[in-house]
Amino acid sequence: MASLFHLFLYITLLHTSINGFNGHSIKPPITARPYFSCGGGVFRYPFWHQDQPSGYCGYPGFGISCGGDGSGPVLRLSGDAYSIMKINYSENTLTLRYVDINNGSCPRAPHGVTLDNSSAFSYTARNNMLRFFYNCTLYPPSLPSMECLRHGTKRSYVFIVGAVPEFDWSGYCETTATVPVIEKSVGGDLVDDFGRGIREGFELTWRSDGGCRSCEDSGGFCGYGGGDLHRNFFCFCSGGRRSSNCHNNGMEYRSPYSRSLLFISEARPILIFSQCNTRSHLTLSLLNFLLYFLLLFLLL
Structure with missing residues (x-):
C-alpha cells in the first residue's frame, strides 16, 4: 500500500503544478483587445x-x-497635439495632422x-519630409515661392529635405519647419x-514597448499605473494582473487536452514502477482507478 500512497501524493502535487499555485489557475490568454x-x-x-x-x-x-x-481624438507627440485621421491596426500605422491647421488651400505649418x-x-x-522657410527677407530670385504666403516683400519657400538649394536660409528667414507629409x-x-500635403497629414508606425513584449507574447496586454510609468508596469491577463507576463511561476497556459497529455507522460513512470512492484491485483486496480479518475478531472 506504500506505493499507492506515493502515487496518490505524486499525482496530487502534479495536478497542483499543472493548474497553478496559490489558488490561481492558469487561464487562457485574453483574445479581445481593450477598446474605448x-x-x-x-x-x-x-x-x-x-x-x-x-492606470x-x-x-x-x-x-x-x-x-x-470639436477637435476629435488627439494624440500628443513631444508635447504637440495632432488630430488622429486614421488608424490601421493590422499594419500598426496611424495618420495624423496638425490640430490647428485650416482647411484652406494655403495652410501654414x-x-x-x-x-x-x-x-x-x-x-x-x-512619407516625404518637407522643409519650409517662412518670411524670408532675402532669397535667391530664381526660385519659385509660395505666393499665397507672401507678405509684402517677404517670401516663403518649400523644398524636399535633401534637395534644399545652397543659401543662408536660417539667416534670412524668420522661421523654419520640417514637416512630414504622405508622399502621394x-x-x-x-x-x-504643399497645402494638400499638410491637410492630409503624415503616417507613423509603432513598435511594441520593450517591457511589453514578454507580456504580449504570453497572451496579455500591457498596463501601467501610479506615477513612474515604467516602474509601475503590470500585465493584464485573464486571471488578473501579473508583474511581468501571464505565465504563472514560469508555466504557460495549457489547454485541458495538453494538461492531460502532460499528466499521462509524468504519471506513466510511476504507474509502471507501481505495477512492477505490486503483487496485489486489488492494489493495481486502485492505482489504475486513481490515474484515470484524475485524468477525467483534468479534462473537465
Whole structure:
C-alpha cells in the first residue's frame, strides 16, 4: 500500500503544478483587445483614454484625449497635439495632422514635427519630409515661392529635405519647419501641392514597448499605473494582473487536452514502477482507478 500512497501524493502535487499555485489557475490568454469610444470613433489597445486617472492598459505615450471642443481624438507627440485621421491596426500605422491647421488651400505649418528618440513611433516609408522657410527677407530670385504666403516683400519657400538649394536660409528667414507629409499627397510642384500635403497629414508606425513584449507574447496586454510609468508596469491577463507576463511561476497556459497529455507522460513512470512492484491485483486496480479518475478531472 506504500506505493499507492506515493502515487496518490505524486499525482496530487502534479495536478497542483499543472493548474497553478496559490489558488490561481492558469487561464487562457485574453483574445479581445481593450477598446474605448472617443470623438465618434472606437479605439483599441495599445491606445488608451487619456482621462483615465489611476492606470491604463496600453503603451506609454499612446494616450488619446477626447476633448469636447470639436477637435476629435488627439494624440500628443513631444508635447504637440495632432488630430488622429486614421488608424490601421493590422499594419500598426496611424495618420495624423496638425490640430490647428485650416482647411484652406494655403495652410501654414505651425511648427515642425518632432519624434523623441525614446518614442515608440517612427515615420513610415510612405512619407516625404518637407522643409519650409517662412518670411524670408532675402532669397535667391530664381526660385519659385509660395505666393499665397507672401507678405509684402517677404517670401516663403518649400523644398524636399535633401534637395534644399545652397543659401543662408536660417539667416534670412524668420522661421523654419520640417514637416512630414504622405508622399502621394504632393506631386512634382510643391509650391502648388504643399497645402494638400499638410491637410492630409503624415503616417507613423509603432513598435511594441520593450517591457511589453514578454507580456504580449504570453497572451496579455500591457498596463501601467501610479506615477513612474515604467516602474509601475503590470500585465493584464485573464486571471488578473501579473508583474511581468501571464505565465504563472514560469508555466504557460495549457489547454485541458495538453494538461492531460502532460499528466499521462509524468504519471506513466510511476504507474509502471507501481505495477512492477505490486503483487496485489486489488492494489493495481486502485492505482489504475486513481490515474484515470484524475485524468477525467483534468479534462473537465
